[in-house]
Amino acid sequence: MIEEKGILFILSGPSGVGKGTVRKELFEQKTDLKYSISMTTREKRPGEIDGIDYFYKTNEEFEKLIQEDKLLEYAKFVNNYYGTPKEYVEETLAKGHDVFLEIEVQGAMQVKKNFPEGVFIFLFPPSLEELKNRIVNRGTETEELILNRLKEARNEIEMMDAYDYVVVNDDVEKAVSKIQSIIQSEHCKRERIAAQYKKLLEDEM
Amino acid sequence: MIEEKGILFILSGPSGVGKGTVRKELFEQKTDLKYSISMTTREKRPGEIDGIDYFYKTNEEFEKLIQEDKLLEYAKFVNNYYGTPKEYVEETLAKGHDVFLEIEVQGAMQVKKNFPEGVFIFLFPPSLEELKNRIVNRGTETEELILNRLKEARNEIEMMDAYDYVVVNDDVEKAVSKIQSIIQSEHCKRERIAAQYKKLLEDEM
Numbered sequence: 001m002i003e004e005k006g007i008l009f010i011l012s013g014p015s016g017v018g019k020g021t022v023r024k025e026l027f028e029q030k031t032d033l034k035y036s037i038s039m040t041t042r043e044k045r046p047g048e049i050d051g052i053d054y055f056y057k058t059n060e061e062f063e064k065l066i067q068e069d070k071l072l073e074y075a076k077f078v079n080n081y082y083g084t085p086k087e088y089v090e091e092t093l094a095k096g097h098d099v100f101l102e103i104e105v106q107g108a109m110q111v112k113k114n115f116p117e118g119v120f121i122f123l124f125p126p127s128l129e130e131l132k133n134r135i136v137n138r139g140t141e142t143e144e145l146i147l148n149r150l151k152e153a154r155n156e157i158e159m160m161d162a163y164d165y166v167v168v169n170d171d172v173e174k175a176v177s178k179i180q181s182i183i184q185s186e187h188c189k190r191e192r193i194a195a196q197y198k199k200l201l202e203d204e205m
Numbered sequence: 206m207i208e209e210k211g212i213l214f215i216l217s218g219p220s221g222v223g224k225g226t227v228r229k230e231l232f233e234q235k236t237d238l239k240y241s242i243s244m245t246t247r248e249k250r251p252g253e254i255d256g257i258d259y260f261y262k263t264n265e266e267f268e269k270l271i272q273e274d275k276l277l278e279y280a281k282f283v284n285n286y287y288g289t290p291k292e293y294v295e296e297t298l299a300k301g302h303d304v305f306l307e308i309e310v311q312g313a314m315q316v317k318k319n320f321p322e323g324v325f326i327f328l329f330p331p332s333l334e335e336l337k338n339r340i341v342n343r344g345t346e347t348e349e350l351i352l353n354r355l356k357e358a359r360n361e362i363e364m365m366d367a368y369d370y371v372v373v374n375d376d377v378e379k380a381v382s383k384i385q386s387i388i389q390s391e392h393c394k395r396e397r398i399a400a401q402y403k404k405l406l407e408d409e410m
Binding site: 121122124127128154157158160161163164165166167168177178180181182183184185186188189190193194197198200201 | 326327329332333359362363365366368369370371372373382383385386387389390391393394395398399402403405406
């Protein structure tokens with residue numbers, strides 16, 4: 001049997017692009033992925049559940065975790081912290097399970113530094129117009145926040161070059177199918193598995 | 206619209222591993238891939254059709270094509286030539302279609318030299334024992350040819366390091382699904398598409 005360490009997949013992209021929707025659809029399908037739930041200090045939106053959408057923390061609690069170096073990445077975005085608990089990711093990968101992160105671009109860049117062997121997927125808006133519509137229609141943001149987010153989005157798109165894959169979110173089903181393909185094909189990458197396959201055959205000779 | 210050149214996919218692996226079976230199943234499914242039919246001087250096996258399985262050529266015809274540099278790769282294997290017509294591949298890629306080659310390892314190494322931007326997939330036997338059974342059960346080879354092929358197979362497996370992906374052929378359906386994933390995910394590779402996506406957004410600004 002081939003013993004493989006898990007792969008860390010990071011889905012990111014500009015705010016409003018639909019990362020959460022794509023992630024939810026991905027996890028509604030058959031998958032062996034383990035989802036790493038982020039921590040945040042932002043307020044719970046209607047319908048969100050603590051421990052499912054996020055772990056909701058106070059500013060004080062979050063800053064204690066930062067000081068104790070217990071986060072794989074964290075970012076402050078529109079005055080709220082978002083972060084990824086380190087221990088869960090490392091333990092799950094060691095057990096051979098893939099881990100899936102859905103995070104903001106700032107956080108993804110930190111993971112890239114701390115964990116360059118991760119597979120970085122950039123979710124791309126079908127158009128800037130569409131991105132604006134999505135942010136506006138979410139209905140939870142003030143006019144100023146919307147403008148801020150659009151400006152951020154443009155900057156974040158410039159950071160696409162640090163990613164391994166770009167998936168356009170013109171259709172959730174299509175985007176999910178592409179992400180599934182990326183996950184499956186990454187497990188077929190020669191540099192991940194060739195050494196173990198060769199060993200298998202040598203044992204037979 | 207994103208205008209993309211086609212991608213050249215090369216499926217290879219030791220003789221007897223089941224390249225032909227996997228390729229046929231892949232093309233029985235919905236696919237936009239164009240299959241590049243190889244040329245060979247080997248004798249037609251029962252059930253094979255000229256222009257579908259191979260283009261069957263005489264030694265004289267084949268050597269003329271070599272001299273005229275009309276082959277992307279060719280190899281002599283068990284006293285027979287196998288080769289890939291160059292023009293068809295280049296024209297099809299330029300039109301934006303993916304091209305799929307199923308070739309022997311010797312030939313794949315030549316394509317790697319002439320066309321390093323191709324995506325190289327190594328089909329891997331579930332075990333050496335199984336590989337031997339498959340060669341024997343094919344029933345078209347003498348004992349000497351079988352031993353030759355097994356020795357070749359071991360050498361060919363050492364060449365795995367030149368490939369991008371390794372797919373184990375323990376089950377045809379699974380192998381085909383992995384190849385489909387590789388094809389889809391390669392089209393999401395950031396270095397192929399990022400520049401064009403950025404341009405799309407700049408046109409909107």
